[in-house]
Amino acid sequence: MQFETIPWRGRFGPFELKVGPATFRPSTISGLVADTMEVDEGSTVIDVGCGSGILSIIAAKLGARMVFGIDAAEGTVEVATSNAEAQGVADRTSFHEGNVFDPLPDGVEADLVIGDISGIPDPLASASGWFPAGLAGGPTGAELPMRMLEEAKRFLRKGGRLLLPTGTLQDEKSILDKAKSVFGTLRQLTERAIPLPTSLMDHPVMSRLVKDRVVEVSQRGSRYLWTARVWEASA
Numbered sequence: 001m002q003f004e005t006i007p008w009r010g011r012f013g014p015f016e017l018k019v020g021p022a023t024f025r026p027s028t029i030s031g032l033v034a035d036t037m038e039v040d041e042g043s044t045v046i047d048v049g050c051g052s053g054i055l056s057i058i059a060a061k062l063g064a065r066m067v068f069g070i071d072a073a074e075g076t077v078e079v080a081t082s083n084a085e086a087q088g089v090a091d092r093t094s095f096h097e098g099n100v101f102d103p104l105p106d107g108v109e110a111d112l113v114i115g116d117i118s119g120i121p122d123p124l125a126s127a128s129g130w131f132p133a134g135l136a137g138g139p140t141g142a143e144l145p146m147r148m149l150e151e152a153k154r155f156l157r158k159g160g161r162l163l164l165p166t167g168t169l170q171d172e173k174s175i176l177d178k179a180k181s182v183f184g185t186l187r188q189l190t191e192r193a194i195p196l197p198t199s200l201m202d203h204p205v206m207s208r209l210v211k212d213r214v215v216e217v218s219q220r221g222s223r224y225l226w227t228a229r230v231w232e233a234s235a
Helices: 028-036 054-061 076-086 122-128 143-155 172-183 204-211
Strands: 004-008 015-019 044-048 066-071 093-097 110-115 156-167 187-196 218-220 223-234
Touching (some): 015 076, 028 054, 028 156, 028 187, 044 054, 044 143, 054 066, 054 076, 054 093, 054 110, 066 076, 076 093, 143 172, 156 172, 172 223
Parallel strands (some): 044 066, 044 110, 066 093
Antiparallel strands (some): 004 015, 156 223, 187 223, 218 223
């Protein structure tokens, strides 16, 4: 596989990451999840939507005994394993290619699930080019995160936690309602307003999604912004 090298300037950085043609590049949300992540020494972590493996690497550096990273993008195992090796955590990480929790080895139970999966509407993902593998969250961006939430609790030990990033570029309310129905309560850890490229704001797909109230954007001067948030739920 042909790799491209990109910088990671977030937690434990800076360092270089390898990515493949289908690998999701770390985003602002990746940085928010990394900054808010707390991992108990010796715990087991599942990283759903691991991409380059960056959040798995950070979880291992924070003291996880084992991290299982999963992503549906082609080349995930090769890319993420290479990055983990470069960061000295290959012995504490195991990467798997497939959908949501499907490729996990039998019997895996986690103390922490990182649920950073593709979660914007399919047409917006196509228009933005942010998802090189063409994998997004469904028609409203809520469908894949909601599936992840429905399945996550059975992989969490009692007292385990889920980190859930959401944003206003998806049907956020449906995701949060599902999370509350599965876990009971949610605690917001952080949020950040993120500029939206003018070219994307002017795209007909965005206009339709805003009109249909699937996504929400705000305006500050000449800039359009969307809001990303990270939540914690407990089993």
